[in-house]
Amino acid sequence: SLLGLPPVDPKHLDGLTPHQLRERIRRSLLNQLLALSRKNPVLLVFEDVHWIDPSSAELLLETVGAIIDAPVLMFLTYRPEYRLDWPMHSHVTVLTLNRLSRSEGAELVRFATGVELPPAVVDRIIARTDGVPLFLEEMSRAVAEIGTQSNDPEIPSSLQASLSARLDRLGTAKQVAQVGAVIGREFERRLVQRLVEMPADAMDGEIQSLLKSGLVMRRPGTDREAYAFRHALIQEAAANSLLREHRRNLHLRVAEIFEEGVIDGELANLELIAHHLSEAGSVLRAVDAWQKAAAEATRASADHEAAMHLRRALDLARTHPDEARRDVLTLELLAGLSRAIITSEGHAAPELGQVISEALNIASRLNNPTSLFPVLAARQVLNFVSRHIDHSIEVAQDMTERAQQANEPGALLFGKRLLGTCNVMLGRGHEACRLADEAIEGYDTERDDNQTLQYVQDNRIAALTWSSLSLWYMGYPDQARRRSEEAICNARSKGNANTLAQSLSIGGGVLHDLLGDTSAMADYTEELRSLTAAHNLPFWHAFSDACLGRCYFHEGRFDAAVDHLKSSLDQFSDQRVIRWQSLFLSWLAEAFDARGDHQDSANTHTQSKQTLTEAGDYWHQPDIMRLDAALAEDGAALQSALEAAWQMNSPAWALRAAIDTVRLSERHGTDMAANLAQLASIMEKFEEGFDTADIRHARSLLERLN
Numbered sequence: 001s002l003l004g005l006p007p008v009d010p011k012h013l014d015g016l017t018p019h020q021l022r023e024r025i026r027r028s029l030l031n032q033l034l035a036l037s038r039k040n041p042v043l044l045v046f047e048d049v050h051w052i053d054p055s056s057a058e059l060l061l062e063t064v065g066a067i068i069d070a071p072v073l074m075f076l077t078y079r080p081e082y083r084l085d086w087p088m089h090s091h092v093t094v095l096t097l098n099r100l101s102r103s104e105g106a107e108l109v110r111f112a113t114g115v116e117l118p119p120a121v122v123d124r125i126i127a128r129t130d131g132v133p134l135f136l137e138e139m140s141r142a143v144a145e146i147g148t149q150s151n152d153p154e155i156p157s158s159l160q161a162s163l164s165a166r167l168d169r170l171g172t173a174k175q176v177a178q179v180g181a182v183i184g185r186e187f188e189r190r191l192v193q194r195l196v197e198m199p200a201d202a203m204d205g206e207i208q209s210l211l212k213s214g215l216v217m218r219r220p221g222t223d224r225e226a227y228a229f230r231h232a233l234i235q236e237a238a239a240n241s242l243l244r245e246h247r248r249n250l251h252l253r254v255a256e257i258f259e260e261g262v263i264d265g266e267l268a269n270l271e272l273i274a275h276h277l278s279e280a281g282s283v284l285r286a287v288d289a290w291q292k293a294a295a296e297a298t299r300a301s302a303d304h305e306a307a308m309h310l311r312r313a314l315d316l317a318r319t320h321p322d323e324a325r326r327d328v329l330t331l332e333l334l335a336g337l338s339r340a341i342i343t344s345e346g347h348a349a350p351e352l353g354q355v356i357s358e359a360l361n362i363a364s365r366l367n368n369p370t371s372l373f374p375v376l377a378a379r380q381v382l383n384f385v386s387r388h389i390d391h392s393i394e395v396a397q398d399m400t401e402r403a404q405q406a407n408e409p410g411a412l413l414f415g416k417r418l419l420g421t422c423n424v425m426l427g428r429g430h431e432a433c434r435l436a437d438e439a440i441e442g443y444d445t446e447r448d449d450n451q452t453l454q455y456v457q458d459n460r461i462a463a464l465t466w467s468s469l470s471l472w473y474m475g476y477p478d479q480a481r482r483r484s485e486e487a488i489c490n491a492r493s494k495g496n497a498n499t500l501a502q503s504l505s506i507g508g509g510v511l512h513d514l515l516g517d518t519s520a521m522a523d524y525t526e527e528l529r530s531l532t533a534a535h536n537l538p539f540w541h542a543f544s545d546a547c548l549g550r551c552y553f554h555e556g557r558f559d560a561a562v563d564h565l566k567s568s569l570d571q572f573s574d575q576r577v578i579r580w581q582s583l584f585l586s587w588l589a590e591a592f593d594a595r596g597d598h599q600d601s602a603n604t605h606t607q608s609k610q611t612l613t614e615a616g617d618y619w620h621q622p623d624i625m626r627l628d629a630a631l632a633e634d635g636a637a638l639q640s641a642l643e644a645a646w647q648m649n650s651p652a653w654a655l656r657a658a659i660d661t662v663r664l665s666e667r668h669g670t671d672m673a674a675n676l677a678q679l680a681s682i683m684e685k686f687e688e689g690f691d692t693a694d695i696r697h698a699r700s701l702l703e704r705l706n
Contacts, residue, residue: 022300023534026059030066041071048232050082054304054344058536064089099131112137113144129159134231138162141214145169163237166215173209174241177216180227181238182250182279184272189225195253252280255289270296271309278312283320287313287329294336301497301535307340327362331371334359338378339456343498346538346575347385356382373403373411377455380418385539385579389616393422409447413439414455417463425579427619427648429470436467457499461487465507472514473619475651477689484511488524497531501540504528509547510583514652516693518554525551542571546584553587558595565591582612586624593631601631622653630660635671638664642678651685655694658682662701676705 036042046052046060060076067074068091078084080096100108105126109117117125117140125143129135142162156162167174179195180187193203207227210216215234219226229235239247255276258269274289290313297306310333317329334355341352359375376399384392400415402408420435443460464487471480484507491500508524525547532541549564565588572581585608592601605628612621622645629637638661645653658679665672683698690696 022302023530026062026534029059030063033063033072034066034070037067037070037072041073044072044074046074046076049076049078049084051232054308054536055302058534062533064092067091100133100136101131102126105129105131105136108133108136109140112140115144117143134233135159138166138234142166159233160237163234164241166213167238167241170209170213170215173206173213174238176203176206177210177238178242179250180210180216181229181235182242182247183254185232185235186219186226186228189227191254191257194257195250248280251276252282255280255282255285269293274309274312278316283316287317287333290316291333291336294340298340299495301495303340303344303498304536307337307344310337310340327366328371331359331362331366331375334362335371335374335378338375342378342381342456342539343535343537346577347381348576350576352378352382370406370408373399373408373414374455376402377411377414381456384418384421385577387578388614389422389425393419396422409442409444410455410459413442413459416442417459417466420463421466424466424470425617425619427473427621427650429474429649432470433467433474436463436470439463457502458491458494458496461491461494461499461503464490465503468507468511469514469619472511473648473650473652475686475689477515477652477692477695479688480511481515481517484508497535497537498540501528501531501535501537501543504531505540505543505547509543509550513547513550515689518551521547521554522551538571538575539577542568542575542577543580545571546580546587549584549591550587553591553594556594558591561591562588562595578611578615579617582608582615582617582624583620585611586620586627589627598631605631618648620653622648622650623656626653626657626660629657630664633664633667635661635664651682652694655679655682655686655698659694659698659701662705666705672705676702 033042033044044063049057049060052060064074068089084094106122109122109125121143125136125139129139138159139156139162142156142165145166156165167177170177175196176192176198179192183191183195189203189207193200196203198206207216210227211218215230215238216227217230219228229238242250255273258273258276270289270293274286274293277286277289280286290309294306294309294313297303297309314330314333314337317326317333320326320329338352338355338359341349341355345351356375356379359372360379363372363375376395380392380395380399383395396415396418400412400419403411403415416435417439420432420439423429423432423435440460440463443463464483468480468483468487471477471483484503487503487507488500491503494500504524504527508528509521512518512521512524525544528540528544528547531537532544545564545568549561549568552558552561552564565584569581569584569588572578572584585604589601589604589608592598592604605624609624609628612618612624622641625641625644626638629635629641638657642654642657642661645651645657658675661675662672662679665675679698680702683695683702686695690699
C-alpha cells in the first residue's frame with residue numbers, strides 16, 4: 001500500500017483500517033532495517049531529499065529516531081533551500097557542501113573524462129562551471145566527446161547548451177532518450193518499446209549508446225530492464241528537446257497506457273496518470289485524475305499528499321476557458337482542499353481562510369448548495385477553533401437552515417452535531433445531548449459513511465465524542481465513558497486519522513482526566529501521540545502535548561508537565577487557535593502550583609479566565625472559579641463556584657466545589673456540619689459513577705468526617 005504494490009496475500013490484511021495497514025507497513029520496514037543491522041552494519045543513502053513526499057518524509061524521520069543505537073550509517077543529500085523540519089538528535093550531523101576548489105575541480109574533470117585534458121582547458125571548464133559538481137562533470141564530458149587534444153576547444157556556454165550538444169551527438173539514440181525523459185526520471189524498456197516504433201535489436205543498440213554516453217544508467221535491484229537519467233536536469237534537457245506538441249502527445253499516450261493497466265497486468269499510480277495528463281494539457285481529464293489521487297490519499301489518511309494533489313488540480317482548473325465550467329470545478333476542488341488543509345496544516349491555518357473566501361465568492365455566483373456545504377463546514381471548523389463560540393453558533397444555524405431548505409441530509413446532520421458541539425462548550429448539556437442524539441439517530445451508514453471526506457470527521461463518531469463531555473458534567477459519568485469508548489472503537493475501525501485523533505483527544509484525554517482515570521488517559525494519550533506523529537496532524541499534536549503534560553502532572557512529574565503544557569499552548573498560539581486554551585491554562589496553573597511556583601500559578605489562572613471569556617468556553621467555568629477560590633482559600637468564592645455549577649445543571653462541577661468547601665472547613669474548623677450536609681446532598685444526585693475518583697473522594701470525606 002505504501003509503495004503502491006498489491007499485497008501478496010490479501011487475506012492477511014482483512015479487517016485492517018488504512019491507518020492500521022500504514023502503521024504495520026512502517027513497523028515492518030523499520031524492523032527489517034534493524035534486523036539487517038544486527039547481522040552487519042548498514043549503509044543507507046537517500047539522494048535529492050528535496051523531492052521527497054510527506055509520507056516518505058515521515059518514514060525517514062521515524063527511521064532517524066529508530067537507528068540511534070543501531071549500527072546504521074544514514075546519508076541524506078538535499079538542496080540548501082530545502083527546509084528539513086526534523087528534530088536534531090545528538091547522533092545527527094549536518095554538513096554544508098561548498099563549491100569545489102580548483103584542485104577538487106581538476107580531480108573531478110579527470111574522473112569524469114578518464115583522460116588528461118590540457119591544463120588550460122581544465123582551468124576554463126572550472127571557471128565556466130563555478131565549482132558546481134554537476135556542471136563540472138557535464139561540461140568535462142561534453143569537451144571530451146568533441147576532442148581532448150586541442151588547447152582551445154569549444155566549451156558550451158551553459159549546462160543546458162552542454163546537455164543539448166551531448167544529446168545531439170547521440171544520433172538515433174536521442175529519440176529513445178527523449179521518450180524515456182517524457183516517461184520520467186526513471187523508465188522501463190517495455191514502455192519505451194510501446195512508444196517508439198523500432199525493432200527490438202535496434203532498441204538494444206540505442207540503449208547501449210545511452211549507457212555508454214553516461215547520460216543514463218541501468219537501475220539495479222529490479223528484475224525488469226529499467227534505466228534512470230543520471231540527473232533530473234539531464235531528463236529535463238532531453239524532454240525539452242522535443243517540440244511541444246509532440247511532447248504533449250507522448251505524455252497523453254503514456255497516460256492512456258497507464259490507464260489501460262495493461263503493462264504486465266499492473267495498474268499505474270493515480271498520481272502518475274494525473275501528472276502525464278497534466279503535461280499533455282488534457283485539463284478536464286487531469287483534474288479528474290488528481291481528484292481521484294487526492295481521494296485515495298485521504299482514504300489512507302495521507303492528507304498532506306491529498307492537499308498537494310488538489311492544489312495541482314486547482315492550478316489546472318483555473319486555466320479552463322469556459323467560466324461556468326471553471327467555477328464548478330474550482331468550487332468542488334476548493335471544498336476538498338479546505339478539508340485537507342484542516343487535517344494536514346491545522347484547523348486555523350492561514351491558507352484555510354483564503355480557500356474558504358475564494359470558495360464562498362464562487363458559490364455566490366452559482367446556485368449549487370451541494371458544493372457549498374463542505375465549504376461551510378470548513379468555515380465552521382475555522383470559526384470554532386479561532387473565534388468566540390457565538391460565531392460558530394451562527395454558522396452552524398445558517399448551515400442547518402440551508403441544509404433543510406436544500407433537503408441535504410448529510411449537511412443537516414453536520415449542522416446538528418456542530419450545534420451540539422457548540423452547546424457542549426457553552427455548558428448547555430441537555431441541549432447538547434438532544435442535538436447529539438438527533439445526529440446519532442439520523443446517521444445512515446449507507447448514505448453517511450463516505451461523508452467524512454466532505455465534513456472533516458465522521459458525524460456520528462464526533463457526536464458521540466462531544467456529548468460524552470456534557471454527559472459527564474451533567475452527572476452521568478458511566479454513560480459518558482461508554483459513549484467515549486464507543487466513539488474511539490468506531491473511529492479505529494473507520495480508519496480516518498482525523499476522526500480518531502478527535503476521539504482520542506477529547507474522549508480519551510479530557511474525559512478520562514475528568515473521570516479521574518489517569519491510567520486510561522495515559523494509554524489514550526500514547527496512542528494519540530503515535531497517531532499524530534504518523535500522520536503529521538498539527539492541531540491534534542498540540543492537543544496531545546497538553547494531554548501528556550496532564551499525565552505527567554498526575555504522575556507528580558511537575559517540570560515535565562509544565563514543559564509540555566507550555567509547548568501545547570505555544571503551538572496553539574502559533575496556529576491561531578483559542579479553543580481549549582482556557583482548559584489547558586488551568587492545567588498549567590495547577591502544575592505551577594504543585595511545583596511551588598505560586599505566582600506563576602496565579603498569573604496563569606488569570607490568563608485562563610481571560611481566555612475562557614474570549615473563546616466562550618463556559619462549560620468548565622465553574623471549575624475555573626473553584627480552582628481560583630481554592631488557591632485563595634476563599635469560602636465565599638467556593639460557594640459562588642458551586643452556584644455557577646448549578647446554573648449549568650452540573651452535579652459534577654458542584655461536587656468538586658463541595659469537596660473543596662469541606663476541605664477548607666477541615667483546615668479552618670468552620671461550618672463543617674453545613675458543608676458536609678451540602679456535600680451529602682450533592683452525592684444523592686448521582687445514580688451512577690460510584691467508582692469514579694471524585695465520588696470516591698467525596699464518600700471518603702463523608703465517612704471520615706461524619
